[in-house]
Amino acid sequence: MSTLTRLDEPQFSPHTLNKFATLMAAGNGYLGLRASHEEAYTDQTRGMYLAGFYHRSSSVETTELVNLPDILQMRIELDGEIFTLISGSILDYQRELDFASGELRRRVVWLAPNGKRYQIECQRFLSAAQHSLVCSRIAITPLDDSANVTISSGIDATQTNSGRQHLDETSVRVFEQRYLQGCYRTLDGSNEVVISSFCAVPAESCSSFYAKNRRLTQHCSGKIGKGEAFSLVKTSWIASSLDADYHAQTCSYVTINKLIQCVEQGYDSLLAESAAVWQSYWQRSRVIVESENSQDQRALDFALYHLFAMTPTHNERCSIAAKGLTGEGYKGHVFWDTEVFLLPFHLMTQPEIARQLLSYRWHNLPGARNKASKNGLQGALFPWESAWSGQEETPEFAAINIRTGLRQKVASALAEHHLVADIAWAVDAYYQATRDDAFMRERGIELLLETARFWISRAVDVNGRLELHDIIGPDEYTEHVDNNAYTNSLAHFNVERAKHYLQQFEIKDVYFTRQADDFLERLYVPAASGENLIPQDDTFFRKPTIDLTHYKQQQGTQAILLDYSRAEVNEMQILKQADVVMLTYMLPGKFTAEQMQANLDYYEPRTIHDSSLSKAIHGVIAARCGRPEQAYAFWQQACLIDLGDEPHSCDDGIHAAATGAIWLGAVQGFIGLTVEQGELHLNPRLPAQWQSASLPFYWQGARIHLKLTPQQVAISVFGKNPVTLHLGEKQVSVLGSQTYLLADFFAPVTGSGTTKGAKP
Amino acid sequence: MSTLTRLDEPQFSPHTLNKFATLMAAGNGYLGLRASHEEAYTDQTRGMYLAGFYHRSSSVETTELVNLPDILQMRIELDGEIFTLISGSILDYQRELDFASGELRRRVVWLAPNGKRYQIECQRFLSAAQHSLVCSRIAITPLDDSANVTISSGIDATQTNSGRQHLDETSVRVFEQRYLQGCYRTLDGSNEVVISSFCAVPAESCSSFYAKNRRLTQHCSGKIGKGEAFSLVKTSWIASSLDADYHAQTCSYVTINKLIQCVEQGYDSLLAESAAVWQSYWQRSRVIVESENSQDQRALDFALYHLFAMTPTHNERCSIAAKGLTGEGYKGHVFWDTEVFLLPFHLMTQPEIARQLLSYRWHNLPGARNKASKNGLQGALFPWESAWSGQEETPEFAAINIRTGLRQKVASALAEHHLVADIAWAVDAYYQATRDDAFMRERGIELLLETARFWISRAVDVNGRLELHDIIGPDEYTEHVDNNAYTNSLAHFNVERAKHYLQQFEIKDVYFTRQADDFLERLYVPAASGENLIPQDDTFFRKPTIDLTHYKQQQGTQAILLDYSRAEVNEMQILKQADVVMLTYMLPGKFTAEQMQANLDYYEPRTIHDSSLSKAIHGVIAARCGRPEQAYAFWQQACLIDLGDEPHSCDDGIHAAATGAIWLGAVQGFIGLTVEQGELHLNPRLPAQWQSASLPFYWQGARIHLKLTPQQVAISVFGKNPVTLHLGEKQVSVLGSQTYLLADFFAPVTGSGTTKGAKP
Structure with missing residues (x-):
């Protein structure tokens, strides 16, 4: 090492x-x-x-x-x-x-x-x-x-x-x-x-x-x-x-x-x-890169240092706060950041921590059921901000507007419901990586069912079609819309997975299965148009655009809100982070390379990246689109969210999710390690600046070590059984150490814009 | 000016x-x-x-x-x-x-x-x-x-x-x-x-x-x-x-x-x-002195500046905190300091403030009655520490002993009851200086009666003699003693004054009068012995003495408690401040010069002056004993309680009472202005360092200005009626401006130790 x-x-x-x-x-x-x-x-x-x-x-x-x-x-x-x-x-x-x-x-x-x-x-x-x-x-x-x-x-x-x-x-x-x-x-x-x-x-x-x-x-x-x-x-x-x-x-x-x-x-x-x-x-965890830029390794070590520091492993009733344990920002509350940005790292390095993070949600089902019920809904509506009790901890009102004296209701707790599906997504990811049947029987399936029930009750029938209305997606600059692509897609995924695991574990629930079938059949999931574009929501494409150059230069500061009210921002194609890009990240097997590319190119210019969750995910998608240069630029910027020169960017704590995203960018983006339909895929797209990248990880009980160079990949599997890995379109099965020439699996990358390395 | x-x-x-x-x-x-x-x-x-x-x-x-x-x-x-x-x-x-x-x-x-x-x-x-x-x-x-x-x-x-x-x-x-x-x-x-x-x-x-x-x-x-x-x-x-x-x-x-x-x-x-x-x-208020030491005038100005700053005049429900409004020491609570050390200044410069300070106590009679009743007593037992509600605010337990983990009950709230009589003493002083009949009828007599009733109920019969047991006097280094001279004498004074004003205002209360007569007749008041010494309490003279030089050098720091426990200090002739000296100050007409002197000489060497209330009062008594040098030394030290070089002596607020004592030392000590049996007495004893001293004051509705030099006193009375003033053994009656040669009234001071200027 x-x-x-x-x-x-x-x-x-x-x-x-x-x-x-x-x-x-x-x-x-x-x-x-x-x-x-x-x-x-x-x-x-x-x-x-x-x-x-x-x-x-x-x-x-x-x-x-x-x-x-x-x-x-x-x-x-x-x-x-x-x-x-x-x-x-x-x-x-x-x-x-x-x-x-x-x-x-x-x-x-x-x-x-x-x-x-x-x-x-x-x-x-x-x-x-x-x-x-x-x-x-x-x-x-x-x-x-x-x-x-x-x-x-x-x-x-x-x-x-x-x-x-x-x-x-x-x-x-x-x-x-x-x-x-x-x-x-x-x-x-x-x-x-x-x-x-x-x-x-x-x-x-x-x-x-x-x-x-x-x-x-x-x-x-x-x-x-x-x-x-x-x-x-x-x-x-x-x-x-x-x-x-x-x-x-x-x-x-x-x-x-x-x-x-x-x-x-x-x-x-x-x-x-x-x-x-x-x-x-x-x-157990360290990602090592040989890079022209020494700060790349430091950023990874920094991220992993904090991923250790922030993660409670001693008590299932604790999860990871948005600022870890480093400051008072966000009051130490737990958001969807944990499941989507942090859990994947633990899942691949110490899967019992991922299980514990999911157990935190399972213990808090009473609070989530309570919140759903208070809203006249079924199942589990997890709180937007969670602490110890599992009750909704988001303040009812935002900070007072000092000019008007008015307090606005905090919209996220009211309508930013995608975290329910994000938790289900993490349960599925956990099972795929671990095959932990016991967890699924005791806790995982209950989480999937309760979250699925929430979505089934949340949908409204519009002339026979089921829709999700009055939603905020991860893009918090677009509020109270109908059929947010990210949310509808994840909700569909949530219910489908619940149904899937019920069948797999042979649990009989006729009523749920019937409801799920109906939901899956009738839920409207915004799909790609002829130009491969997926509408972020029902009205997004009809909204005007403005030049965001000024605000992109000040990204992370929400400077747009100094010039426009939230209501005005809401009526324009202005994104804090791009939901459709995020969606293509979350469900990688569901979109073609052309679709990923088209949506990245459409939405990114409309995205200020005022969310610290934005940049690294854009980097992963750019990498998957076969644009390592663009990906590397995004990733480097993501690495600077805390480590950059701005003197007060992290005064009230680190951006915990951003540390997870640094790891995600390297592993899912450049190394190109993803899980699709329960199988491990490797599609490397190292940036030109990297001479090699290596990482240890766990997969279904096996300890694996990967070392990538631009020419080859060395894989070591420490376990009893061989591990199957998709290298591009082909599969290999490895036990012990093997080295493969990438040229045998992938056509050479010909430059920015090519789709090589991306899945059809 | x-x-x-x-x-x-x-x-x-x-x-x-x-x-x-x-x-x-x-x-x-x-x-x-x-x-x-x-x-x-x-x-x-x-x-x-x-x-x-x-x-x-x-x-x-x-x-x-x-x-x-x-x-x-x-x-x-x-x-x-x-x-x-x-x-x-x-x-x-x-x-x-x-x-x-x-x-x-x-x-x-x-x-x-x-x-x-x-x-x-x-x-x-x-x-x-x-x-x-x-x-x-x-x-x-x-x-x-x-x-x-x-x-x-x-x-x-x-x-x-x-x-x-x-x-x-x-x-x-x-x-x-x-x-x-x-x-x-x-x-x-x-x-x-x-x-x-x-x-x-x-x-x-x-x-x-x-x-x-x-x-x-x-x-x-x-x-x-x-x-x-x-x-x-x-x-x-x-x-x-x-x-x-x-x-x-x-x-x-x-x-x-x-x-x-x-x-x-x-x-x-x-x-x-x-x-x-x-x-x-x-x-209206300034005392001006021509002194060899310029800091004397500054100390007086400093004291009067803070006496203004600390005194709430806008609301009868407020009184003066032990640190004024300058810091958090003593939690902003009100002690006996207000009536004994601060009220006299206001009484002579703006009597309506004195009335207000007494009204604060009158409004808080319910809390005082409540405390008496809780202790199985009658009348009004004012709280040792008072705030807004009038309830006892003294913490039940002192700060934890960090070595033993034990908390000791705060003794002052349990037994330091002299403040009840101090309040009565202030009511009497107020009436003597103002002849404010309306106040007495509405509030003053109620205060006197309720405080007197407390003492009557507090006394215990010992073979026909009434005694006050388990008392703490102002000297807090001697706790839980019987028949504290200060307390017994002031309690006697309290009941006597209550009876007196009942008669004067022709209020019939046969039961009280009978009880008061009995109390006054039978209460044991420690009196001067053959050597003119008054015992501080029943056991004081039997206790051993130690050399206090070391502790007197560190006075104000309670250094004695680092070497001895409170219980040990209690069993020795060690005083925080001298109760008998304080007593001779409070009731000046009741003691001969020889008595004052003998007790000052006995008790002062046994006194560490760890209380900020101690020095200035010793100075007044030294002056009354005709020892201007000793008096001046005491007074100068009293002026340094806040103004001295010690860098942290007043971090948590000024010693409010000590500012009042600076004024008392100058006015009652050196200028020698006192009230005895309702009459104004002037017995000047300027220190050798002072070429003159002047002050304005009010007396029974007249505005008076005094200017003293070692040779003469110039008196101006602005009012309708002449004001009678005792100059030594003689009386003068002044309206307009008069100047008197002191030699016509006082024998020349022959040096330290003489009793000239002191009353027989």
């Missing part, structure tokens, strides 16, 4: 504190920790979040992921100077997130206003091996003289979510004059979190402890000689009432004991233990 | 941000506004408080004065550099609070990290004329080049009380693309606050408005030539549901209209209007 890349912060800037706090955030699926600096900055949003730990601070607010008490902040005084990189001068600055181990490291040489130089080295990691464990180490070396060092750190519960407080401080303790512990309870009394910390300080230093105003603080001070290091190692253990082994009566002692064990083990050993987990993750 | 002093901040320091934010805080009794800088600093606690606007954020918290959304913070970017005095260099720094007008001014020349110099001038005031009005002005002048200036400011509701959130944001608006307004409601729904702001910006600048995450913000940017000023004037109007004229349905429009009127009037005119109110205040 080639060396993992690192993410570097090129320099310290007060303008990009929150961008890098997000990009370099730590996570292990259980906890997320923003990469805020030890020292405080006024513009810096600190954050620590526990997966599933939601609360609603008051009746006028929305349920949100709770920003927990802070454990990483340190107030550092060096010879009376408060350490901050805003004062004095920075003589040297290095900060890097090591993807191989998850360790964040910083080294600063600071010239303080007093004219003295100090070296400050900080390290920290969130354990991938023990998910409650956070370790940090700071070493301060005076370079010019001996120094008086004071460090104040502890557990700071003055943290809020932008002023919204969720926690009562129920107890603060210092055990054995060493171990700090704060216990907190959500204001509604439903959940608790217990945070324990220990600071190992130099023996000759002097410590005192204070608790005041929601802060439990250890002040530690000492004198250190020139060139010697004053080091503080802080070990923290975070537990919550969401943990399976949590008991309110014993958690205080149990967690102190865990902390003591970790403290005894020590930073380096704990880091090694965590790095070993990361290593096995990378071995 | 000599020129008013100013309070200067000698230099910018990140270590004293909160000290000066307190010292230079603005207030008009309705609103308080900490003197935080426009630009944010991580260690800086911003704060805006409305008198009486309390809320309890959750059931485990205490009711507290709500820290309101911030209106003063500005994020300033100069050519892309974020303005903060922590970065770059400060080439010039001046900051001053002008006591004459209440205006806070700052002028900085800042060398930014980009190498360019900018002058930043800030001014602000809280109107003394329109109590809802806050004005601020900032002018930025680039000194080296033209500059791009961006200022972001608005209404920021992410503010909390150390993480405790009290307010829901119910609406944010921008009217006419100009006027910002945020409406907030306490979480319990009981109160609302409406904040409206307007920023006047240069015509050629460009503004935009955003509302997100509880922040309503105006971004304003423009380019300005070298040497020209980019100025922004922000006018804000704060209204709340506590206002008499508040109507929830119309407040939004009404307050915008008020704001518009103020904006039209303009900063300078509004400042002049406010300064006129300050001017009349200073004329």
Whole structure:
């Protein structure tokens, strides 16, 4: 395996504190920790979040992921100077997130206003091996003289979510004059979190402890000689009432004991233990590319780092939030992003995680049934935004219009129903990749049936034809339309799959089958016209177009809404993301290369790509159309959604789905690995810049490794049975290692615009 | 009137941000506004408080004065550099609070990290004329080049009380693309606050408005030539549901209209209007001294500035908090400090405020009766800590002991009952100074009777003698004792005064009179022994003493409690403040000079002065004992409680009572003006450092002006009738202006230790 890349912060800037706090955030699926600096900055949003730990601070607010008490902040005084990189001068600055181990490291040489130089080295990691464990180490070396060092750190519960407080401080303790512990309870009394910390300080230093105003603080001070290091190692253990082994009566002692064990083990050993987990993750998942552009590999490593960090694997009642565990954007809610953009990665690298993500939905069927029923419908209407309870968490009203004082109802929760079919789509994908009969019998078929029932009840009869009215597709710039192509197609797919699995698993449900047959026969599915164009909805083609150049240049900022109202945008051919392009991505076997191409060429110029979900999918379709250059351009832009230069693009968290989409673009786009009708297809279209691409993946119980070059593909299958793979129009069956010349399977790519490599 | 002093901040320091934010805080009794800088600093606690606007954020918290959304913070970017005095260099720094007008001014020349110099001038005031009005002005002048200036400011509701959130944001608006307004409601729904702001910006600048995450913000940017000023004037109007004229349905429009009127009037005119109110205040109240030490006048001006700022005069349901409106210490609660340390100043300068402070207690009689009744007692037991409701607001348990995890019951609320008699004492003082019969008939006598009834029920019969058991006096280092001299004496005084006024106002209450007679006859009042010593309580003299030198050097820090437990301190002759000294202060006619002296000399060495209430009172007694040197030393130390060098002594607010004590020390101590048995006494004991002292005051409807020198006293009485004044043993009767040679009334002071000037 080639060396993992690192993410570097090129320099310290007060303008990009929150961008890098997000990009370099730590996570292990259980906890997320923003990469805020030890020292405080006024513009810096600190954050620590526990997966599933939601609360609603008051009746006028929305349920949100709770920003927990802070454990990483340190107030550092060096010879009376408060350490901050805003004062004095920075003589040297290095900060890097090591993807191989998850360790964040910083080294600063600071010239303080007093004219003295100090070296400050900080390290920290969130354990991938023990998910409650956070370790940090700071070493301060005076370079010019001996120094008086004071460090104040502890557990700071003055943290809020932008002023919204969720926690009562129920107890603060210092055990054995060493171990700090704060216990907190959500204001509604439903959940608790217990945070324990220990600071190992130099023996000759002097410590005192204070608790005041929601802060439990250890002040530690000492004198250190020139060139010697004053080091503080802080070990923290975070537990919550969401943990399976949590008991309110014993958690205080149990967690102190865990902390003591970790403290005894020590930073380096704990880091090694965590790095070993990361290593096995990378071995299981890493996509390696040899590219002219080194940032390609870094983008993939970045994406996969965050795909690990964001994904809760410890509790089926948790799923992946739109910003992972890196920030408070979208309140930590779960969207369709999880099933469509994130689940495919897990399915191919660690399928049990995909199963767990689907189980999250299965556990939440009561909420989905409730929402359907409230709307006079059958089956399961999953909430547009989901948290712990499975109820709809989308705020009823959008933010107030500050000019009019009016609040608009949030339309997505009312009409953006495609996520129901997206969940069914993911269940089908899961079964195809795993043949996990047990899951289907216990949970999968129920999900398919309940989602199918929703669509059957949702359709309206228009002169004998079934239609879906008043819909919002993924393109949220076109609201309340009839027969959105994406939604109708996916709904059809949903019901068809439900019927299919009922038959396959020999489950008798005559009434459903009869209803499904009727629905499948009569549902109107917008189809390609003579020019291969699929209408996005009933009225789309009749709407006028405008020149979008200006807005495409500012994509991602929704600048169009500064010039036009939502209602005006709705009446033009203006797309946030292109639904028909997305549709051809979702159901690859259903469309010809000509259809994919025609729709890409029609819709893309009308698409601003204001959604972070847009670019990478366009890249996959461009690749499938045999346009690797165009695909590569889209993919590179998609890689910059978080990693680009815009200083505030990800202040409130990473675009979780976009990290999944980076992987999708490489794997489904360039490597060309797709599943169609339960079978594995490989149609490589490496961009000219890539000399090779390789990835490990799982398929129906077999571990497979692929390595592609422009000339050949080397396939290794580790399993008992051979794996069948479609290479273009031909099939191969592989067990052990095989290398194939691509020229034997594919006509040479002759340039942009050719359809070679795309399926008829 | 000599020129008013100013309070200067000698230099910018990140270590004293909160000290000066307190010292230079603005207030008009309705609103308080900490003197935080426009630009944010991580260690800086911003704060805006409305008198009486309390809320309890959750059931485990205490009711507290709500820290309101911030209106003063500005994020300033100069050519892309974020303005903060922590970065770059400060080439010039001046900051001053002008006591004459209440205006806070700052002028900085800042060398930014980009190498360019900018002058930043800030001014602000809280109107003394329109109590809802806050004005601020900032002018930025680039000194080296033209500059791009961006200022972001608005209404920021992410503010909390150390993480405790009290307010829901119910609406944010921008009217006419100009006027910002945020409406907030306490979480319990009981109160609302409406904040409206307007920023006047240069015509050629460009503004935009955003509302997100509880922040309503105006971004304003423009380019300005070298040497020209980019100025922004922000006018804000704060209204709340506590206002008499508040109507929830119309407040939004009404307050915008008020704001518009103020904006039209303009900063300078509004400042002049406010300064006129300050001017009349200073004329009515200012104590002027000619002293060798210029800080004496500044301390007096500082004290009187804050006595104005802290005192709500608009609403009888509000009283003065222990930290005024300058910070969150003591949660904004009202203590006995108000009646004993603050009311006397108001009584002599604006007696209607004294009446209002007593009315606050009268309105809260139901809560006091309720507390008495809950304790199985009669009458009114006022809460140790009082807020809006009049219920006991003292937290049931003190802060958790972080070492043991135990919480101790707060003893003051259980046993520190002297405040009941202190309130009665203040009613008597009020009547003596005003002869306000109407107040007595309506409210005063009820207060006296209900407090007297409390004491009668509180006493226990011990072999025929009535005693008060399980008491804490003002000296909180001696808890749960029997027959505390201060408390027994004041309780006796309380009942005696109740009986007296019943008779005077010819109110028949046979049962009470009989009970009172019995109580007065049988209550044990600790009296002076042969050595003139009064025992602080039944057991005090039996306790051991220790050397307190070490703790006296750290007075105010409660350092003793780091070495001894409260229980251990309780068993030694260790005083936080000296109760018997305080007693001789409270009832000046009841003790001989020898008694005062003996008790001062006995108790003071045993007193750490850990209470901010201690020093100034010791100074008054030293003066009354004819020891002006000792008195002056005490008084000077008392003046430094907030103004001293200790960088964090008043981070969470000024010591309100200590400001009153500065006035008391000068007026009752050095000028020697006291009231005994309803008559005015003047026994001057100017310190050697003072060449003169003068003060205006009211006495029984007459406006009086006194000017003292070491040789003479000039008295002017503006009224219809002559005023009788005891000068030493003699009486004079003055109408118009008279000057008396002191030598005609007092024997010359022969040095420290003499009893001249003290009453027999």
